[in-house]
Amino acid sequence: MTLFATVELAPRDPILGLNEAFNADTRTDKVNLGVGVYFTDDGKLPLLRAVMAAEKARLEAQPARGYLPIEGIAAYDNAVQNLLFGADSALIQAGRVVTTQALGGTGALKLGADFLKRLSPEAVVAISDPSWENHRALFESAGFKVENYRYYDAASQSVDFAGMLASLKALPARSIVVLHACCHNPTGVDLSTEQWQQVVAACRDNGLTPFLDMAYQGFADGIDADGLAVRLFADSGLDFFVSSSFSKSFSLYGERVGALSIVTQSREESARVLSQIKRVIRTNYSNPPTHGASLVATVLNSPELRALWESELAEMRDRIKAMRQALVQKLAEHGAGRDFSFVLQQRGMFSYSGLSAEQVERLKTEHGIYAVSTGRICVAALNSRNIDRVATAIAAVLR
Numbered sequence: 204m205t206l207f208a209t210v211e212l213a214p215r216d217p218i219l220g221l222n223e224a225f226n227a228d229t230r231t232d233k234v235n236l237g238v239g240v241y242f243t244d245d246g247k248l249p250l251l252r253a254v255m256a257a258e259k260a261r262l263e264a265q266p267a268r269g270y271l272p273i274e275g276i277a278a279y280d281n282a283v284q285n286l287l288f289g290a291d292s293a294l295i296q297a298g299r300v301v302t303t304q305a306l307g308g309t310g311a312l313k314l315g316a317d318f319l320k321r322l323s324p325e326a327v328v329a330i331s332d333p334s335w336e337n338h339r340a341l342f343e344s345a346g347f348k349v350e351n352y353r354y355y356d357a358a359s360q361s362v363d364f365a366g367m368l369a370s371l372k373a374l375p376a377r378s379i380v381v382l383h384a385c386c387h388n389p390t391g392v393d394l395s396t397e398q399w400q401q402v403v404a405a406c407r408d409n410g411l412t413p414f415l416d417m418a419y420q421g422f423a424d425g426i427d428a429d430g431l432a433v434r435l436f437a438d439s440g441l442d443f444f445v446s447s448s449f450s451k452s453f454s455l456y457g458e459r460v461g462a463l464s465i466v467t468q469s470r471e472e473s474a475r476v477l478s479q480i481k482r483v484i485r486t487n488y489s490n491p492p493t494h495g496a497s498l499v500a501t502v503l504n505s506p507e508l509r510a511l512w513e514s515e516l517a518e519m520r521d522r523i524k525a526m527r528q529a530l531v532q533k534l535a536e537h538g539a540g541r542d543f544s545f546v547l548q549q550r551g552m553f554s555y556s557g558l559s560a561e562q563v564e565r566l567k568t569e570h571g572i573y574a575v576s577t578g579r580i581c582v583a584a585l586n587s588r589n590i591d592r593v594a595t596a597i598a599a600v601l602r
Protein backbone atom coordinates (compact mmCIF):
# COMPACT_ATOMS: atom_id res chain seq x y z
CA MET A 204 0.00 0.00 0.00
CA THR A 205 1.46 3.37 -0.97
CA LEU A 206 1.38 6.43 1.26
CA PHE A 207 -1.61 8.27 -0.23
CA ALA A 208 -3.66 5.24 -1.26
CA THR A 209 -6.16 5.64 1.60
CA VAL A 210 -6.35 9.45 1.72
CA GLU A 211 -9.97 10.49 1.69
CA LEU A 212 -11.26 13.37 -0.36
CA ALA A 213 -12.07 16.20 2.06
CA PRO A 214 -15.50 17.85 1.71
CA ARG A 215 -15.54 20.91 -0.50
CA ASP A 216 -15.71 24.32 1.11
CA PRO A 217 -19.37 25.26 0.55
CA ILE A 218 -18.67 28.88 -0.38
CA LEU A 219 -15.76 28.10 -2.69
CA GLY A 220 -17.95 25.44 -4.30
CA LEU A 221 -20.58 28.10 -4.91
CA ASN A 222 -17.97 30.33 -6.60
CA GLU A 223 -16.94 27.48 -8.88
CA ALA A 224 -20.55 26.89 -9.90
CA PHE A 225 -20.97 30.63 -10.49
CA ASN A 226 -17.86 30.81 -12.68
CA ALA A 227 -19.08 27.86 -14.74
CA ASP A 228 -22.52 29.47 -15.31
CA THR A 229 -22.67 30.90 -18.85
CA ARG A 230 -25.59 33.31 -18.25
CA THR A 231 -24.33 36.85 -18.80
CA ASP A 232 -26.65 38.41 -16.22
CA LYS A 233 -25.68 36.04 -13.38
CA VAL A 234 -25.09 37.59 -9.92
CA ASN A 235 -22.91 36.18 -7.13
CA LEU A 236 -24.25 37.10 -3.68
CA GLY A 237 -22.48 34.15 -2.07
CA VAL A 238 -19.15 35.89 -1.66
CA GLY A 239 -17.74 37.47 1.51
CA VAL A 240 -16.05 40.48 0.01
CA TYR A 241 -16.91 44.10 -0.69
CA PHE A 242 -17.40 45.14 -4.31
CA THR A 243 -17.76 48.67 -5.65
CA ASP A 244 -20.87 49.78 -7.52
CA ASP A 245 -19.00 48.70 -10.69
CA GLY A 246 -18.83 45.18 -9.29
CA LYS A 247 -15.07 45.39 -8.74
CA LEU A 248 -12.85 44.67 -5.77
CA PRO A 249 -11.60 48.13 -4.76
CA LEU A 250 -7.94 49.11 -4.46
CA LEU A 251 -8.10 51.95 -1.95
CA ARG A 252 -6.42 55.23 -2.82
CA ALA A 253 -4.82 55.36 0.63
CA VAL A 254 -3.33 51.92 -0.01
CA MET A 255 -2.07 52.92 -3.45
CA ALA A 256 -0.37 56.00 -1.98
CA ALA A 257 1.34 53.94 0.73
CA GLU A 258 2.34 51.35 -1.85
CA LYS A 259 3.86 53.98 -4.13
CA ALA A 260 5.87 55.44 -1.25
CA ARG A 261 7.06 51.99 -0.28
CA LEU A 262 8.17 51.12 -3.81
CA GLU A 263 10.04 54.41 -4.10
CA ALA A 264 11.80 53.83 -0.80
CA GLN A 265 12.98 50.43 -2.11
CA PRO A 266 13.16 48.84 1.34
CA ALA A 267 15.36 45.78 1.80
CA ARG A 268 13.41 42.57 2.46
CA GLY A 269 14.79 41.36 5.76
CA TYR A 270 12.90 39.27 8.31
CA LEU A 271 10.45 41.06 10.55
CA PRO A 272 10.52 40.53 14.31
CA ILE A 273 8.40 37.50 15.28
CA GLU A 274 5.63 39.76 16.62
CA GLY A 275 5.59 41.86 13.43
CA ILE A 276 6.03 45.57 12.70
CA ALA A 277 5.89 47.55 15.97
CA ALA A 278 4.21 50.59 14.35
CA TYR A 279 1.56 48.24 12.93
CA ASP A 280 0.92 46.48 16.24
CA ASN A 281 0.55 49.84 18.00
CA ALA A 282 -1.82 51.15 15.34
CA VAL A 283 -3.98 48.02 15.70
CA GLN A 284 -4.21 48.58 19.46
CA ASN A 285 -5.28 52.19 18.99
CA LEU A 286 -8.01 51.22 16.54
CA LEU A 287 -9.39 48.47 18.73
CA PHE A 288 -9.07 49.98 22.20
CA GLY A 289 -9.04 53.71 21.37
CA ALA A 290 -5.95 55.92 21.20
CA ASP A 291 -6.37 57.03 24.84
CA SER A 292 -6.84 53.53 26.25
CA ALA A 293 -5.67 53.14 29.84
CA LEU A 294 -5.01 49.45 29.18
CA ILE A 295 -2.53 50.25 26.42
CA GLN A 296 -0.80 52.81 28.62
CA ALA A 297 -0.55 50.26 31.44
CA GLY A 298 1.09 47.74 29.09
CA ARG A 299 -1.81 45.35 29.50
CA VAL A 300 -2.40 44.68 25.80
CA VAL A 301 -0.17 42.31 23.85
CA THR A 302 -0.55 42.61 20.06
CA THR A 303 1.15 40.53 17.41
CA GLN A 304 0.79 40.71 13.66
CA ALA A 305 -1.03 37.69 12.21
CA LEU A 306 -1.92 36.15 8.85
CA GLY A 307 -5.31 37.78 8.53
CA GLY A 308 -8.12 37.39 11.03
CA THR A 309 -7.98 33.63 10.48
CA GLY A 310 -4.29 33.49 11.41
CA ALA A 311 -5.02 35.55 14.53
CA LEU A 312 -7.77 33.15 15.60
CA LYS A 313 -5.41 30.21 15.10
CA LEU A 314 -2.59 31.80 17.12
CA GLY A 315 -5.04 32.47 19.95
CA ALA A 316 -6.48 28.96 19.70
CA ASP A 317 -3.04 27.30 19.82
CA PHE A 318 -2.00 29.40 22.83
CA LEU A 319 -5.29 28.70 24.63
CA LYS A 320 -4.93 24.97 24.00
CA ARG A 321 -1.68 25.04 26.00
CA LEU A 322 -3.27 27.14 28.77
CA SER A 323 -6.64 25.40 29.10
CA PRO A 324 -6.44 22.07 27.28
CA GLU A 325 -9.79 20.87 28.63
CA ALA A 326 -11.74 24.05 27.87
CA VAL A 327 -14.85 23.98 25.71
CA VAL A 328 -15.11 26.56 22.91
CA ALA A 329 -18.57 28.06 22.36
CA ILE A 330 -19.45 29.72 19.05
CA SER A 331 -22.69 31.40 18.03
CA ASP A 332 -25.44 29.46 16.28
CA PRO A 333 -24.89 30.15 13.43
CA SER A 334 -21.34 31.46 13.02
CA TRP A 335 -18.66 32.02 10.39
CA GLU A 336 -18.24 28.47 9.14
CA ASN A 337 -14.48 28.41 9.77
CA HIS A 338 -14.82 29.07 13.54
CA ARG A 339 -15.79 25.52 14.37
CA ALA A 340 -13.26 23.90 12.05
CA LEU A 341 -10.46 26.15 13.26
CA PHE A 342 -10.98 25.55 16.98
CA GLU A 343 -11.55 21.84 16.40
CA SER A 344 -8.30 21.64 14.46
CA ALA A 345 -6.58 23.27 17.46
CA GLY A 346 -7.89 20.32 19.50
CA PHE A 347 -10.93 21.84 21.22
CA LYS A 348 -14.42 20.53 21.67
CA VAL A 349 -16.69 23.15 20.05
CA GLU A 350 -20.31 23.82 21.07
CA ASN A 351 -22.91 26.35 19.94
CA TYR A 352 -24.49 29.02 22.07
CA ARG A 353 -27.95 30.20 21.06
CA TYR A 354 -27.84 33.37 19.01
CA TYR A 355 -30.13 33.84 16.04
CA ASP A 356 -33.89 33.62 16.29
CA ALA A 357 -35.26 33.02 12.81
CA ALA A 358 -38.85 33.80 13.79
CA SER A 359 -38.08 37.34 14.97
CA GLN A 360 -35.03 37.82 12.69
CA SER A 361 -33.12 39.07 15.73
CA VAL A 362 -31.00 37.79 18.60
CA ASP A 363 -32.50 35.19 20.91
CA PHE A 364 -30.89 37.06 23.77
CA ALA A 365 -32.51 35.15 26.61
CA GLY A 366 -31.35 31.96 24.90
CA MET A 367 -27.86 33.34 24.44
CA LEU A 368 -27.52 34.29 28.12
CA ALA A 369 -28.88 30.93 29.22
CA SER A 370 -26.32 29.16 27.00
CA LEU A 371 -23.46 31.26 28.36
CA LYS A 372 -24.55 30.64 31.95
CA ALA A 373 -24.65 26.90 31.34
CA LEU A 374 -21.02 26.76 30.15
CA PRO A 375 -18.40 25.42 32.56
CA ALA A 376 -15.92 27.99 33.97
CA ARG A 377 -12.90 28.60 31.71
CA SER A 378 -14.93 27.95 28.58
CA ILE A 379 -13.86 30.10 25.64
CA VAL A 380 -16.65 32.17 24.10
CA VAL A 381 -16.12 33.37 20.54
CA LEU A 382 -18.07 36.62 20.02
CA HIS A 383 -18.50 38.59 16.80
CA ALA A 384 -17.42 42.09 17.89
CA CYS A 385 -19.59 43.71 15.21
CA CYS A 386 -21.28 42.89 11.88
CA HIS A 387 -22.13 39.29 12.74
CA ASN A 388 -21.28 36.84 9.96
CA PRO A 389 -23.53 35.29 8.62
CA THR A 390 -26.67 36.92 10.07
CA GLY A 391 -25.87 40.67 10.16
CA VAL A 392 -27.62 40.74 13.54
CA ASP A 393 -25.63 42.39 16.36
CA LEU A 394 -26.17 42.92 20.09
CA SER A 395 -27.29 46.25 21.55
CA THR A 396 -25.12 48.13 24.05
CA GLU A 397 -27.23 46.86 26.97
CA GLN A 398 -26.99 43.32 25.69
CA TRP A 399 -23.21 43.59 25.39
CA GLN A 400 -23.08 44.81 29.00
CA GLN A 401 -25.00 41.73 30.06
CA VAL A 402 -22.70 39.46 28.05
CA VAL A 403 -19.68 41.03 29.74
CA ALA A 404 -21.32 40.42 33.13
CA ALA A 405 -22.15 36.81 32.20
CA CYS A 406 -18.53 36.20 31.17
CA ARG A 407 -17.33 37.68 34.45
CA ASP A 408 -19.83 35.85 36.65
CA ASN A 409 -19.18 32.51 34.99
CA GLY A 410 -15.40 32.78 34.66
CA LEU A 411 -15.54 32.52 30.86
CA THR A 412 -12.75 33.58 28.51
CA PRO A 413 -14.05 35.96 25.81
CA PHE A 414 -12.49 35.78 22.35
CA LEU A 415 -13.75 38.68 20.23
CA ASP A 416 -13.52 38.31 16.49
CA MET A 417 -13.36 41.72 14.81
CA ALA A 418 -13.31 41.21 11.05
CA TYR A 419 -15.43 44.22 10.01
CA GLN A 420 -14.49 47.22 12.15
CA GLY A 421 -15.83 50.34 10.43
CA PHE A 422 -18.56 48.61 8.44
CA ALA A 423 -21.44 49.19 10.87
CA ASP A 424 -21.33 52.68 12.41
CA GLY A 425 -17.67 53.73 12.15
CA ILE A 426 -14.27 52.85 13.57
CA ASP A 427 -14.83 53.94 17.17
CA ALA A 428 -18.51 53.04 17.41
CA ASP A 429 -17.74 49.53 16.14
CA GLY A 430 -15.13 49.17 18.88
CA LEU A 431 -17.92 49.25 21.50
CA ALA A 432 -17.74 45.57 22.51
CA VAL A 433 -13.94 45.64 22.76
CA ARG A 434 -14.12 48.80 24.91
CA LEU A 435 -16.76 47.30 27.23
CA PHE A 436 -14.61 44.22 27.79
CA ALA A 437 -11.58 46.48 28.27
CA ASP A 438 -13.42 48.23 31.13
CA SER A 439 -14.42 44.94 32.73
CA GLY A 440 -11.05 43.93 34.14
CA LEU A 441 -11.33 40.52 32.43
CA ASP A 442 -8.58 38.79 30.49
CA PHE A 443 -9.66 38.44 26.87
CA PHE A 444 -8.59 37.92 23.27
CA VAL A 445 -9.30 39.94 20.12
CA SER A 446 -8.57 38.74 16.60
CA SER A 447 -8.76 41.51 14.03
CA SER A 448 -8.42 41.81 10.29
CA PHE A 449 -7.83 44.47 7.65
CA SER A 450 -8.92 42.18 4.83
CA LYS A 451 -12.20 44.05 4.40
CA SER A 452 -11.55 47.50 5.87
CA PHE A 453 -8.44 47.99 3.68
CA SER A 454 -9.57 45.68 0.88
CA LEU A 455 -6.29 43.79 1.33
CA TYR A 456 -7.72 40.26 1.38
CA GLY A 457 -4.82 38.48 -0.29
CA GLU A 458 -2.10 40.26 1.68
CA ARG A 459 -3.19 38.50 4.89
CA VAL A 460 -3.12 41.44 7.30
CA GLY A 461 -4.50 40.76 10.75
CA ALA A 462 -3.53 40.81 14.41
CA LEU A 463 -4.06 39.02 17.68
CA SER A 464 -4.44 41.19 20.79
CA ILE A 465 -4.57 39.78 24.30
CA VAL A 466 -5.56 41.76 27.39
CA THR A 467 -3.71 40.71 30.54
CA GLN A 468 -3.65 41.90 34.16
CA SER A 469 -0.25 43.62 34.09
CA ARG A 470 2.78 44.65 32.05
CA GLU A 471 4.72 41.81 33.58
CA GLU A 472 2.04 39.29 32.62
CA SER A 473 2.00 40.74 29.11
CA ALA A 474 5.70 40.00 28.72
CA ARG A 475 5.18 36.35 29.63
CA VAL A 476 2.13 36.02 27.37
CA LEU A 477 4.00 37.64 24.47
CA SER A 478 6.88 35.20 24.89
CA GLN A 479 4.43 32.30 24.47
CA ILE A 480 2.66 33.78 21.44
CA LYS A 481 6.06 34.30 19.85
CA ARG A 482 6.76 30.63 20.42
CA VAL A 483 3.52 29.68 18.63
CA ILE A 484 4.43 31.96 15.70
CA ARG A 485 8.04 30.77 15.55
CA THR A 486 7.07 27.10 15.32
CA ASN A 487 4.39 27.73 12.68
CA TYR A 488 5.75 30.24 10.19
CA SER A 489 8.67 31.90 11.98
CA ASN A 490 7.70 35.52 11.32
CA PRO A 491 5.00 37.40 9.41
CA PRO A 492 5.09 38.92 5.90
CA THR A 493 6.04 42.56 5.43
CA HIS A 494 4.10 44.15 2.63
CA GLY A 495 0.47 44.42 3.74
CA ALA A 496 1.21 45.35 7.34
CA SER A 497 3.68 48.02 6.29
CA LEU A 498 1.01 49.59 4.06
CA VAL A 499 -1.54 49.58 6.88
CA ALA A 500 1.00 51.02 9.33
CA THR A 501 1.89 53.79 6.88
CA VAL A 502 -1.75 54.70 6.33
CA LEU A 503 -2.75 54.60 10.00
CA ASN A 504 0.28 56.58 11.15
CA SER A 505 -0.02 59.36 8.55
CA PRO A 506 -2.78 61.87 9.43
CA GLU A 507 -3.39 62.60 5.76
CA LEU A 508 -3.61 58.99 4.55
CA ARG A 509 -5.60 58.00 7.58
CA ALA A 510 -8.21 60.67 6.81
CA LEU A 511 -8.32 59.43 3.22
CA TRP A 512 -8.74 55.81 4.37
CA GLU A 513 -11.51 56.79 6.80
CA SER A 514 -13.37 58.51 3.98
CA GLU A 515 -12.95 55.47 1.72
CA LEU A 516 -14.16 53.18 4.50
CA ALA A 517 -17.15 55.46 5.07
CA GLU A 518 -17.90 55.23 1.35
CA MET A 519 -17.98 51.42 1.55
CA ARG A 520 -20.16 51.53 4.67
CA ASP A 521 -22.58 54.03 3.15
CA ARG A 522 -22.86 52.12 -0.11
CA ILE A 523 -23.80 48.95 1.76
CA LYS A 524 -26.45 50.87 3.69
CA ALA A 525 -27.80 52.38 0.48
CA MET A 526 -28.04 48.86 -0.99
CA ARG A 527 -29.98 47.66 2.06
CA GLN A 528 -32.43 50.55 1.57
CA ALA A 529 -32.74 49.88 -2.16
CA LEU A 530 -33.26 46.16 -1.66
CA VAL A 531 -36.07 46.66 0.86
CA GLN A 532 -37.76 49.27 -1.32
CA LYS A 533 -37.48 47.27 -4.55
CA LEU A 534 -38.68 44.06 -2.93
CA ALA A 535 -41.81 45.93 -1.89
CA GLU A 536 -42.21 47.41 -5.40
CA HIS A 537 -41.84 44.00 -7.02
CA GLY A 538 -44.49 42.55 -4.76
CA ALA A 539 -42.39 40.30 -2.52
CA GLY A 540 -45.39 40.22 -0.22
CA ARG A 541 -43.26 40.10 2.91
CA ASP A 542 -41.90 42.79 5.20
CA PHE A 543 -38.15 42.99 4.63
CA SER A 544 -37.51 46.01 6.86
CA PHE A 545 -35.38 43.80 9.17
CA VAL A 546 -32.67 44.05 6.48
CA LEU A 547 -32.22 47.70 7.51
CA GLN A 548 -31.46 46.71 11.09
CA GLN A 549 -28.77 44.23 10.06
CA ARG A 550 -25.19 45.47 9.98
CA GLY A 551 -22.10 44.82 7.90
CA MET A 552 -21.69 42.99 4.62
CA PHE A 553 -24.23 40.22 5.16
CA SER A 554 -27.92 39.69 5.46
CA TYR A 555 -29.74 36.61 6.58
CA SER A 556 -32.54 37.10 4.06
CA GLY A 557 -34.94 34.54 5.50
CA LEU A 558 -35.00 32.67 2.17
CA SER A 559 -35.17 28.89 2.45
CA ALA A 560 -32.62 26.53 0.90
CA GLU A 561 -35.23 25.65 -1.70
CA GLN A 562 -35.81 29.32 -2.61
CA VAL A 563 -32.02 29.88 -2.82
CA GLU A 564 -31.82 26.90 -5.18
CA ARG A 565 -34.57 28.38 -7.38
CA LEU A 566 -32.75 31.74 -7.42
CA LYS A 567 -29.75 29.93 -8.84
CA THR A 568 -31.39 27.62 -11.38
CA GLU A 569 -34.14 29.95 -12.59
CA HIS A 570 -32.44 33.34 -12.28
CA GLY A 571 -28.65 32.82 -12.16
CA ILE A 572 -28.47 34.46 -8.73
CA TYR A 573 -26.14 32.69 -6.33
CA ALA A 574 -26.50 32.83 -2.53
CA VAL A 575 -25.53 30.58 0.38
CA SER A 576 -28.11 27.85 1.06
CA THR A 577 -28.72 29.27 4.56
CA GLY A 578 -30.19 32.35 2.87
CA ARG A 579 -27.14 34.51 3.56
CA ILE A 580 -26.64 37.14 0.91
CA CYS A 581 -23.73 39.54 0.58
CA VAL A 582 -25.26 43.02 0.46
CA ALA A 583 -21.84 44.38 -0.56
CA ALA A 584 -22.17 42.51 -3.86
CA LEU A 585 -25.40 44.33 -4.80
CA ASN A 586 -25.06 47.34 -7.08
CA SER A 587 -27.13 49.79 -9.07
CA ARG A 588 -27.07 47.48 -12.10
CA ASN A 589 -28.02 44.17 -10.48
CA ILE A 590 -30.36 45.29 -7.70
CA ASP A 591 -33.52 45.29 -9.85
CA ARG A 592 -32.84 41.81 -11.19
CA VAL A 593 -32.12 40.52 -7.70
CA ALA A 594 -35.27 42.06 -6.21
CA THR A 595 -37.44 40.80 -9.08
CA ALA A 596 -36.00 37.30 -8.74
CA ILE A 597 -36.42 37.17 -4.96
CA ALA A 598 -40.01 38.38 -5.30
CA ALA A 599 -40.60 35.68 -7.92
CA VAL A 600 -39.30 32.81 -5.78
CA LEU A 601 -41.40 34.05 -2.85
CA ARG A 602 -44.64 33.89 -4.83
Ligand code: PMP
Pocket residue numbers: 239306307308309310335383388416418448449450456460461
Ligand atom coordinates in the same frame (compact mmCIF):
# COMPACT_ATOMS: atom_id res chain seq x y z
N1 PMP B 1 -13.88 36.14 11.17
C1 PMP B 1 -15.00 36.40 10.52
C2 PMP B 1 -16.26 36.54 11.29
C3 PMP B 1 -14.97 36.54 9.14
O1 PMP B 1 -16.12 36.80 8.49
C4 PMP B 1 -13.76 36.42 8.44
C5 PMP B 1 -13.64 36.59 6.96
N2 PMP B 1 -14.66 36.21 6.18
C6 PMP B 1 -12.61 36.14 9.17
C7 PMP B 1 -12.71 36.02 10.54
C8 PMP B 1 -11.29 35.94 8.51
O2 PMP B 1 -10.70 37.06 8.02
P1 PMP B 1 -9.38 37.00 7.13
O3 PMP B 1 -9.82 36.87 5.73
O4 PMP B 1 -8.69 38.26 7.45
O5 PMP B 1 -8.60 35.80 7.57
